[in-house]
Amino acid sequence: INKNAFEIKKNKADIQVTGTVTASSGETLPGVSVSLKGGNKVVVTDVNGRYSISVPENSTLVFNYIGYTAKEVAVGSNTTINIALESSNTALDDVVVIGYQTIRRKDLTGATGSVNTGNTEKLVSRSLPEALQGQTPGVAVRNGGAPGQEAVVNIRGLATFGNASPLYVIDGMIADPNTTVSPNDVEDIQILKDASAAAIYGSRAGNGVILITTKKGKEGPAKISITSRYSISQVPKTYDMMDAAEYAATNTKAYQNSGMAVQPGVANYNGRVNTDWVDETLGTGSVQDYNASISGGGNGSKYLISGGYFKDKGVLIAREFERASFRVNTETTKGRFKFGENIAFSSSTSRSPFQGGAFAGNPWYDMFSSVPLIPVQDNALISTNNPGGWGYGSNASINTFSRNQTAIANITSVKSNFAKLLGNAYVDFKIIDGLNYKFNAGIETSFDKSKSIRKDGSWYQNQSPDFSQLSDNRSQFLSYLLEHTLNYNYNFGKHSINGVVGYTEQTTQTDNTFGSGVRLTQSGNDYFTTLTTTSGDGRNSSGNLSKYLLNSYLGRFNYAYADKYLVSLTFRADKDSRFSQDFKTGYFPSAALGWRISKEDFFKVDWISDLKLRGSFGILGINTLANYEYIGVLNQAPDAVFGTGQTTYPGAIQSRLASGDLRWEEKKTTNLGFDAGLFDNRLTVNFDIFRSISKDVLLNPPLPAYVGNLGPTPLVNIGSVQNQGIELNVGYRPKLDGDFKWDIAGNISTVKNKVLSLGNLGIDAETGQPKNYIQSGNTRTQVGRSIGEYYVLKTDGIFQNQAEINAHKAQSAYAKPGDIRYVNTVDGGTNDDINDKDRVFAGSAFPKFTTGLQFNSSYKNFSLSLQLYGAFGQKLYNDVLRELDSYGNSNYRKDINPWTPTNTDTTFPRLGYQFAANDRGINENARGNTDRWVEDGSFLRLRNVELGYSFPTKLISKANISSVRLYVSAQNLFTITKYSGLDPDVVGANANLEPGVDNGNYPSSRIISFGLSVGF
């Protein structure tokens, strides 16, 4: 036998084949494995994509590289073979992560959205969720612009009144990616949307699941990558406010029109002060983002080490966010074992003045509403309560309650640090071919501290003169996860079986300590800022510990016959300590079927290369319950007095009720869809239609008094919400051979939200009918309608003359020409007035549809990419505009156009003072609960445009550099919208019930970036 083998070998003489492997874009590819087909010879391309291999003549070389379609090339007698590999990003053969398993994309039966991380990396984003906007259908992302602010993500509508955020799984660890995971470290994002895809995460999957896989090293020589980006950010739009002279004139007229004496501060205005409060508060921000990584591997080991620094200096004074991150990902294969770990450490710091609430105001109101006649600071204003001499309103001069944001920035500060360790380690043991056991341990731990300081001083009219104060809060978060899974994979004939079964345990706890004190010790003008330097008698402390456990059994079974018929069954049982004995365990099953109709013999459509129909049904859980809610606690406060000494004796009793039968909110989801590849898979189409009904949604309904409850009413599983929608995702990647290459992907989705039940809310005092809604501000969440629709008075233009007023009975007692006419929906008979009963529904904050578009192209060494995002049909309530246009105690916009007898063609009522005592018409014009402030919030935004240039390989290879790329990009370059506010992408006053209320939303900035990335 030996002899024969020798002779065969001799027959075919080996030749030395060399060449360069490139990507279709022309970039050389290091680390590509080049192997002899049918043999055991393997080499890897070097840093410049070059290889050299000795193979027999007429043999075949196989080129393999992750993320690219494998290619086979006949050698013949060629000694030079240069090839270009096609990226496999849209190919159906690549594998996708689906939770505890990876499967071929072509075998997917659930609704899964993939995000091209090439696109998300182009965005300047503080956190990953923010970058998901518009990337895939069915994922609604609302972004705020504040440094460190978290985006609101809702997958496929809103099915709960509690926490509606999706579950994030980072490299198998269930953890929160917000603001701590560097988007640069992310390799892959999969979004599990329907029950079949998400059911493996059971009780927590109802809001959808986002699987994040971080970058790994690839076998081959060390690769160093350095990226740096510097950006400047600016708010693209502000309200155009009056200057001092304009304000004085308008305010004078307003007071006179209302029959009031002109304000002393306005009457005596001498032209000396003209403060531009917008200028004082708003500036140019900057974002710095630097990352370096080294990766590589060989002999069964792979590694990636990366570090990054991110700093976002916001556009508002005294606000910034900073993050340093470090990551080590490795994997080693030895025999039947595979060991790996992914670990990331990040340290974030955010700094800001006090913000929010009536106390600190909101700069997005105050910078516009502050009166230009008031100086920012003036020695003449120094007083006991105002040692800084800050300028603000006064009843005796100019009556305004706007907060002096510059003063707040000087007097107060909040500094928060988050040091977070997030990672996992695993060992995978191959028991036999096709059967692997994996043990995975994950950890997320965070050491947080937040210190807020308030020095002496005041920043608004009538502020209570509080002591200086300090609060120092510490918190430690710990979550760990242990998972045992068995993966199996078995093929025989046309049958293919794979799946996973597993058992997991997770423990999550938060340990808080709060301390505060007043009257800080001062040394000159400096303050000591530790708790020991506060006055002893006002010192306070408290703390609590919150912990829960989760044990789960999970399993998935996938079966495929001849790639044609696909079945996927998924199951999870979760046992959760947050529920009472009888309800701790919940079961979440799902089933999905797929039919690759294009593989059927009868299916003969040339231009359809692949067509798969999918259907799934399943039950998911939504877990929004806080710890210890199911069981009543004993209140330690009730005391009683007994005895001749009238002594107080301690008591303890349950005072707040608890629902002992609290359980998961449950969401039943049905999904139908298809995936198609057309024209040789150049055009891919994914289509889904779904309906989900959540039930047992937790609410705090009112309780009858006879139960004796004190404190907030307990949660009860009582609500039900339906969401249904359609999602379409289309990608086109032409087969091009020239220098110009491009591809495009677009998506569109629509979700219709409807409340089915809110339980027994008693009787509505307004109508005497059973109450079927929850009111929140100017929105109403009512059975039969979508969550948080506006419920306001309807305006009907301006009264032009007395005859029109007389005809309108409800307002005739007080209205004057120039006042707003409201629709008197409910005729209240004699003495009728416009009141709350006249309110009507005025639209929903949910877009009718949202859409995203991504276009990538290259010409030779240049690249150009565009990303668009649009949301259409949503209504926004502009509360800032309400404040500015109500003729109250604020500055006026330059654009106001008040009605006068000679200026009748306007939507602005006559000018007056909002709070005039003897002019009810003026008072009524300033009503907040009217559709005057409800606007169309539709918008189309150029999320990103990037122009890049890669230096030619020839030029840089001499310096041993494999790639140098320069780019310039613009984010949020333009937004097409009719919305009058600063940014129609509004997070909302209350993420669930008032999602479209712009109450001083921090607008997204326009960000211009310059970037450089270098690879070695």
Add this chain to the structure above:
Amino acid sequence: CKRDFEMDNPNAPTLVSFWKNGADATKGINAVYSTFYRTASLYSRWMFYHGILKSDEGFGSGGDGGLNNLMRFNQTNYDDGLTAQTWATLYVGVFRANQVITNVPAISMDDTSKKRIIAEAKFLRALFYFNLTLYYGRPPLMLQPSQPRDVPANATTEQAYAQVAKDLNEAIADLPVSYPATDLGRATKGAAYALLGKTYLQQKMYQQAADAFSYLVTGAGSSTYSLTADYRDNFIITKENNSESVFEIQFSENLSESTDDDTDESRINNTGTSISQFFAPPGVGFSDGAARRWVVDEFLQEKTTTNAQDPRLAASFIFNNANPAGPTATIVYGQTFQSRYGTGPDANGVWFRKLLNDHWKNQEGFRSPNNYRLIRYADVLLMYAECLNGLNRTAEAYPFVDRVRQRAGLATLTVAKPGLNQTQFLTQLKHERLTELAGEGWRWADLARWGDLGPGLASRDADFSGFIVGKHELYPIPQTDIDLNSNLKQNPKY
């Protein structure tokens, strides 16, 4: 390792970790008593509005328009705090008592204490339901710790009183005759008998009532109780928990208190009563409630055996002639009546005095330490007499009225009005109860029992001109409770 899915809440004892020992049981029962101090809606203030001001003795005399309207039977909002909050707080007490009654039996502890604590809880539950039945007529009976989804139906008045009687009968067996000095204020056997008697009497079940009262009057308890020599001792802080006190709510002045919410763990609860601030005359308190003048005249009908003014009059009221020598001799919080009110609008005013602190202070506040003698022995004696008279044993009833009159220095009824028939005796008894118990909170119950409530009382108290028979005997059940529970029906004519 073992994972404890039943782990305790580390931030507070829970229903699972609590109710484990005698100390827990004691804390539990203390919390039921704590209900007395909770908010303004019970014995800190509003129970006195319901029992005193709403009756023909008093009226809403101050600036609280809502109160004044309610006192003149003009209520349109059935969720009005004065009625709805009292209902709610009585049920807070019921919820607390139910927790003790349900949870303490399983505790392994000293058996005597255990039985006593459960009996105290039953006494308190009975007291809460007595008030719910008296003022709201048909309360739903919550007898287990509440659950959020509980939707009980109304009990009938008979059922509700039957439950009160059942609780009291059970409590009597295990309550002690008396307590050591450190525990004065807890429910005693005598208190339970007295409240049981009141419960039966309110239903005119004279025999059962007499049987209950007899424990205190002629039975084993008769040695425990006696009338104090000085009537006034029952209303001053230096003579609290005296021999006449059958059940007394203990108040103390806590200067560092910062809340009336007895469940606010971050603050200190007020264990005093604020009624003195609201009943004290102008210049001292808010004078939200005052007395009708006709009550004073009732006292003036009869002099003592020494020809003096009935001493109970000045003990009961502040008015111009509290000292018979007139306004210049009558002292009101350290000043003469004359100098305070002269000929001004308040010159003819009459204010309830029994709950005030003018005997030791010249001002009032929100945390009066003056205990409220909820049931006095004199009340028991008069009720016992009413029972005997109701049983047509009128002659036997005389001695008990005599004891009360003698203590006030009046001639005995045997001497003053011998040989009254049953009807005449009841009429006389009404006078006796008014003069003995004015301004103590039982007048409304008396009028209701006697069937005297009606527009006819308008001659004494103009507020009664708005009284609708068949309606205003009861308060409305809070509308919210009706709305949230279709099993619950509103009171007639509301």
